[in-house]
Amino acid sequence: MLAFGGYAAKTVVYCLLGVLILQSAIGAYGSDSPSQKNVFMSILEQPFGRILLGAVIVGMACYVLWRFVQAGLNIDNLDMSKAKDVVTRIFYFVSGIIYAFGTYLAIKVFQGAGGSSSGGQSNSEEMSSTLMQQQWGIYLVAAVGIIIVIFSFIQFKHAFKADFMDKFDVHRMSARIKKLSRVVGRMGFFARGIVYILVGGFFIQAAYKADPQEAGGLKEALDTIVQQSYGQYALMVVGAGIFLFGIFCAIESRYHKT
Template identity: 25%
Template sequence: MRAESAKLTGQHGANRVADSKAVEVGGRAGFAARGVIYALVGVLAVRIAFSDGGGQQADRGGALAEIAHKPFGSVLLWLLGAALAGMALWRLSEAVIGQPGEDGDKAGKRLAAAGRAVFYGFVSYSVLAYAVGEKTSGSGSSDKRTDDVTAKALGWPGGQWILSVAGIGVACAGVWIAVRALMRKFHKHLEMARMSERERRVVDFLGMFGGASRGVLFATAGGFAVAAAVQHEPGKSKGMDDTLRSFAHTPAGPWLLVVIAVGLVAFGLFSWANARWRTV
């Protein structure tokens, strides 16, 4: 009885943490911050499609550099980092007590939430480190980091197999993201009843187009990782910037890159819709 009482007390405490206004605000701020990053990456990719990009990077580092050069850029970076920390806290609360919904307390969903909490915690740290002057922490080239990690992985025993499995996993995740977006699976996470008919149509378009574009980007990056493993060439693996640039080298020319880039902007706007209507 005492153990059961302690368990109930612990669950009650966890629920209070999950239901607290601070966690809700943190989650919504995190979606807004994610939207800023994706929207900026998309804008940078459009610039690159019609020019050499002026040395800019269409990835998180490029987005942070773009913010840093704006008026009050340092303040904006601090706000962005704090918002992403809020997202990490909200995801952590989901890992501890489960997500909203009937199957929200399943082990798989809790584990996924824990993984997202770690990811957003890392992103928050990199943004805040950049804000205090560690420029290589947040704005380093995603392509160089990818090359370094790939080269290191290929040097391990069985490294080709490990990299192949990782690449296939990323590619499959990209396909999964795109398919779920096109099937509008995001509806179950949003308070659709609070939206007007026009708002629902706009959110549907942004969620489907933005999610599908994001999924294509992930799937393509995973394919490059598999190619790097099979050919044992670290340079074949590409970060977000090089993956986006690769779309411009297809028969469709820069227009395919433009479509994906606009899709990333759409995903950024969809993230802002989540900040308003997501069930948190």
């Protein structure tokens, strides 16, 4: 149930986020790139928005618990003698922390404390600032950045090899669903890889400069993309990929191996 609730919440968040990114790419959203806060505020503005956002918060909380269970109990039977599996298990824990900050942000929006969509610290800045207050904080921030960058390459590997299909109970999937899973999975993981490698780089830069404000999250990653040559088109590709990853999460919630 933890996994199902988490993937269901991710379906809503990623699909809506993909739409907002696409709107931003074509100039329909405004001058600022969308952020996670925009997603939660958009949900709140819908009919029965408080009920919908409340359900998303519950689902995200379930996903946080699921990530910590994956990290702590190794229920995926990862081989701890392989560096890739070690990094994956560590990232489960880091992912749980990241989604915990996201859940906290969603709760603040739900309570009416979200404020302006462009104000305040981003999740990444808040997380970086919190870590830097600890002993060896700069090294912790650098470690988080390195782990995120490494995990971004794992995302690219998933995109090219489509080995994410190993997570599915393929015997319950029709040929059409299998093909759809491969397509949306490849594009979704590729888009996530782009975002993750930028976010990881921001954390490393924050550690290097000992400045938590250098840490960037989704919004800063999208701003970086759109500032490049053909950035508008690159942003469209990322937006489409993020939306399709939401579809992938919906499929995973239905066919994930138990």
